[in-house]
Amino acid sequence: MKIKICGIKDVSTALAIVEYGADAIGLVFADSKRKIDMESAIEIVKELPDFVMKVGVFVNETKEEMERIASCIGLTHLQLHGDETPEFCQTFAxxxxxxxxxxxxxxxxKIKQYPCESILLDGPKGRYRGGNGEAFDWNLLQSEDLQSKQFILAGGLHEENVQEAIQRINPYMVDVSSGVETEGKKDLNKIKSFIEKVKITALEEK
Structure with missing residues (x-):
């Protein structure tokens, strides 16, 4: 079970979550209270181990700009939260x-329409396209929906409900942002507890 912590904005937090056992970090370049500037993103990625996924989060950005940012910073993945079409997603290397x-x-x-290997299932849209802290109804998911893709579960996850989420859905990865924050800032104690709960639950499910 892989773990992604999204909305990271500084080196010390990034290094701490990797030490705790996160597999991926999310850097938000879209309109958001967690939006990061290029200089800070470069500093973060420069300090991270190679095995950590460095995911850039975008909403309706141009292909050229996303590729420029990815190249400058050293991103490994692009996460698209906008109205990007399946055809558009196919144009990236x-x-x-x-x-x-x-x-x-x-x-x-829509899952069947996209050629992407990984699909992130998020809560309903709020003020922003992601990171709104609202879960969707997991009962909507059927086993046939979860075939042939690497599913990332997001939206309203936190330490108290992630165990149930894993047991019910068994995603490839869980993704959290607001669920490990206190007063809008990343809380290292909450992050550590979240990661520990995910790892324990994943072991129990084996």
Whole structure:
């Protein structure tokens, strides 16, 4: 079970979450209270081990700008939270994670349309396209929805509900942002507890 902590904005937090056992960090370049500047992102990625996924989060950005940012910073994946089409996602050479906001059952039909290896299932859209801290109804997911893709579960996850999420859905990765924050800032104690809960639950599920 892989773990991604999204919305990282400084080197010390990034290094701490890797030490705790996170597999991926998310750097937000879209309109968000967690948006990061290029200089800070470069400093973070420079300090991270090679095995850590460095995911850039974008919303309706141009292909040219995303590729420029990815090259300058050293991103390994692009996570797209906007209205990007399946055809657009196919134009990239690097791995794409397509995020889908789930509110109704028919939102899951989009899974089949995208060629991306990884699909992120997020909560309903709020002020921002991600990081709103709201879970979708996990009962909407059926086993047939979860075939042939690497699913990343996001939206409203925190230490108290991630065990149930893993047991019910068994995703490839869990992704958390607001669920490990206190007063809008990343809380290292919450991050550590979240990661420990995920790892314990994953072992129990084997």
């Amino acid at each position: 690097m791995p794409i994670i397509k995020a889908l906001s789930i509110k109704h059952k028919n939102d899951l039909e």
